[in-house]
Amino acid sequence: MARAKRTEEPEVHNRLAALRVDRGLSRQDVADAVGVHYQTIGYLERGEYRPSLLLALQISKLFELPVEAIFSLEPMPSMSAQLFDSRREAS
Amino acid sequence: MISTRDQVKERREEMLQQVEEKAERDFSDTRYNFVRSQVRRRWLVVLSYVLLTGYGLSSVFDFPGAALALLIVWGASVWLLRTAIRGLTDYPDELVDERIREVRGQTYRLAFLGANCLFSLYLVIYIVNQLLAKPGIFLPMSADTLHELAFPFFFGMMVLPTAIFAWRERWV
Numbered sequence: 178m179a180r181a182k183r184t185e186e187p188e189v190h191n192r193l194a195a196l197r198v199d200r201g202l203s204r205q206d207v208a209d210a211v212g213v214h215y216q217t218i219g220y221l222e223r224g225e226y227r228p229s230l231l232l233a234l235q236i237s238k239l240f241e242l243p244v245e246a247i248f249s250l251e252p253m254p255s256m257s258a259q260l261f262d263s264r265r266e267a268s
Numbered sequence: 269m270i271s272t273r274d275q276v277k278e279r280r281e282e283m284l285q286q287v288e289e290k291a292e293r294d295f296s297d298t299r300y301n302f303v304r305s306q307v308r309r310r311w312l313v314v315l316s317y318v319l320l321t322g323y324g325l326s327s328v329f330d331f332p333g334a335a336l337a338l339l340i341v342w343g344a345s346v347w348l349l350r351t352a353i354r355g356l357t358d359y360p361d362e363l364v365d366e367r368i369r370e371v372r373g374q375t376y377r378l379a380f381l382g383a384n385c386l387f388s389l390y391l392v393i394y395i396v397n398q399l400l401a402k403p404g405i406f407l408p409m410s411a412d413t414l415h416e417l418a419f420p421f422f423f424g425m426m427v428l429p430t431a432i433f434a435w436r437e438r439w440v
Contacts, residue, residue, distance in 0.1 A: 212365070214364075214368070232366060
């Protein structure tokens with residue numbers, strides 16, 4: 178078995194908390210929908226836990242958004258800033 | 269006609285159902301929330317190992333009454349510790365979520381290393397004792413005492429996964 182190269186683990190950023198609040202869901206609601214403990218949702222929101230591919234896909238299905246709209250390896254700009262930018266570009 | 273294989277399968281399903289019901293009760297239990305904060309769990313871990321050390325010393329210095337009393341209190345502290353973490357170290361993988369499975373993996377790895385250290389420490393004590401006994405000048409511990417000393421080490425190893433999980437996990 179190949180040994181993994183010792184590297185800094187990349188941080189996975191997400192906008193789970195913003196999306197959850199936007200949809201008016203509690204952590205328990207999200208947890209029940211994707212089959213995890215509600216504290217796991219808290220760990221995800223604080224960036225203290227990186228989800229498995231399965232969990233990330235389940236969350237993206239729940240919010241009806243592509244995975245990359247919720248999780249990213251780069252820090253994510255706030256949704257309000259993105260909305261403002263898109264409106265400015267449109268006008 | 270029901271085959272033995274079907275019976276085994278049925279029995280397994282029944283057992284899983286029972287474990288699932290127990291897990292449901294444990295995960296929603298609020299009676300022992302007073303020991304579920306990380307700080308209190310850590311105090312319980314310290315207390316259980318202090319009690320175990322006391323039990324070991326009482327055995328070695330031949331205070332059977334004190335040893336028995338300390339063993340009983342230690343048992344109670346371990347029970348409370350296991351209750352504090354809702355027995356999360358023992359449930360089948362199907363009944364805990366992926367984060368707990370990951371935390372458990374780290375916990376058991378550390379517990380294995382810790383158990384190795386405890387066992388090695390006991391072996392060192394045993395070997396040093398034998399070496400010192402050989403010239404006939406000094407016999408620090410009799411064979412009986414060494415056997416008695418093995419129990420606290422063994423108990424300490426048994427509780428390690430629970431202790432490590434209780435120490436490390438922030439929310440339970």
